[in-house]
Structures are given as structure tokens and as C-alpha cells.
Amino acid sequence: MKNQESIELLIQRNSMKLVTSPAPSDEELALAFQAAVSAPDHGALTPWRFKLIRQENIAKFAEFAFNISQNSDNPLPEAKLAASQAWLSEVPLIIAVGCHIDYSNTKILESERMISAGCAVMNLINALQMMGYGVFWSTGIATYNEEFQIGLGFDPLDYRFMGFLAVGTPKVPIPKKPRKPYTDFVEEWVMPQR
Numbered sequence: 001m002k003n004q005e006s007i008e009l010l011i012q013r014n015s016m017k018l019v020t021s022p023a024p025s026d027e028e029l030a031l032a033f034q035a036a037v038s039a040p041d042h043g044a045l046t047p048w049r050f051k052l053i054r055q056e057n058i059a060k061f062a063e064f065a066f067n068i069s070q071n072s073d074n075p076l077p078e079a080k081l082a083a084s085q086a087w088l089s090e091v092p093l094i095i096a097v098g099c100h101i102d103y104s105n106t107k108i109l110e111s112e113r114m115i116s117a118g119c120a121v122m123n124l125i126n127a128l129q130m131m132g133y134g135v136f137w138s139t140g141i142a143t144y145n146e147e148f149q150i151g152l153g154f155d156p157l158d159y160r161f162m163g164f165l166a167v168g169t170p171k172v173p174i175p176k177k178p179r180k181p182y183t184d185f186v187e188e189w190v191m192p193q194r
């Protein structure tokens with residue numbers, strides 16, 4: 001079978017929340033982002049957008065996010081706040097993800113653009129994990145707050161903010177989760193009887 005080793009790496013992908021320095025190098029990021037922008041894309045709209053929040057800006061990002069979440073109608077409970085602050089304080093790279101809504105195209109549904117941006121994120125995650133990095137996709141803290149979205153450069157008038165990836169070197173070996181057998185989700189189609 002061709003490329004079985006690469007496919008095994010896809011099968012073994014697992015998220016890793018606990019990460020620390022070092023972050024991927026610029027050379028590694030370039031390769032991973034090139035994989036991201038190779039995602040399927042109906043109408044060649046290139047809807048994916050990424051913002052890099054480097055280590056030196058993560059404390060500011062965290063302060064911004066937690067201020068918004070704690071002043072919202074739905075603040076994090078004390079323990080969750082402390083745990084999330086401790087988590088982010090060790091993360092060396094955040095990649096915020098947005099889907100650009102190009103209003104000049106009226107044919108391709110917003111849902112398809114979001115799927116395409118999601119596929120780009122998946123390529124990015126897979127590439128980074130194949131290089132040995134840990135990645136965790138989160139839509140927590142202030143993700144659904146408009147002020148936060150605007151602050152990240154994803155004004156909801158033009159973008160759908162899709163959360164952020166925490167990226168870095170795994171602090172512990174990435175656990176291998178048992179996955180359900182694919183046969184639970186795949187079946188042969190048969191023409192319905194009329």
C-alpha cells in the first residue's frame with residue numbers, strides 16, 4: 001500500500017493541550033501553513049485566515065480574553081479561570097482562525113466556506129503534529145464575544161471567528177486515544193425500494 005506510514009500518522013493524531021516552548025520554527029510554520037492552504041476550496045475563495053500570536057504577545061492576548069469573559073454574562077468559574085490562565089501562560093504560540101466571508105460571491109454557501117476553512121485547520125494541525133508538536137483547538141474563553149473577535153481582527157461583519165489553536169512542544173507524551181471503529185460510521189448505500 002502506498003504512503004501507509006503517512007496515513008498511520010493521521011490515524012494516530014490526538015490533541016495535546018499541555019504544551020510549552022519551543023514553538024515551531026518559522027520554517028516549520030511555513031511548511032504547515034502551505035499544507036493548510038492546500039485544503040479543498042469551492043470556487044477558489046481561499047476563505048481561511050490565520051493570526052499568529054507569538055509568545056511575547058500571549059500574556060496580552062490572555063489578559064484581553066479573560067477581561068472580556070469575566071465581564072460578560074457568562075464568566076468562567078474561579079477554578080476554571082485559574083486553570084485556563086495557567087494553561088495559556090505556558091503556550092508558546094496561538095494561531096487564531098477565521099473564515100473570510102467574501103460577499104462578492106453569492107453562489108457558494110457560507111457553510112461551505114466554513115468547511116473549507118475547517119479543512120485548512122485540519123491540514124495545519126496534522127502537519128504540526130507530524131513534526132512532533134502538540135496542538136489543541138479551542139473555542140473557549142471569549143471566542144463568541146464580538147469585542148474579542150474584533151480585537152483579533154475578525155470583525156463579524158466580514159469573518160466568522162473559528163477559535164484558536166494552542167501550539168507548542170508537548171509537556172507529556174501525547175496520549176494515544178482508542179478510536180471507534182470506522183465501521184460504526186460507514187455503510188454501503190443501496191437504492192431505496194419504491
Ligand SMILES: Cc1cc2nc3c(=O)[nH]c(=O)nc-3n(C[C@H](O)[C@H](O)[C@H](O)COP(=O)(O)O)c2cc1C
Pocket residue numbers: 013014015016136137138139140141162163177
Ligand atoms: C472547532 C473546535 C472547537 C473546540 N473547542 C474546544 C473547547 O473550547 N474546549 C475543549 O475542551 N475542547 C474543544 N475542542 C475539542 C478539542 O480540540 C479536542 O478535539 C478534543 O479534546 C478531543 O481530542 P482529540 O482531538 O485528541 O480527539 C474543540 C474542537 C473543535 C474541532
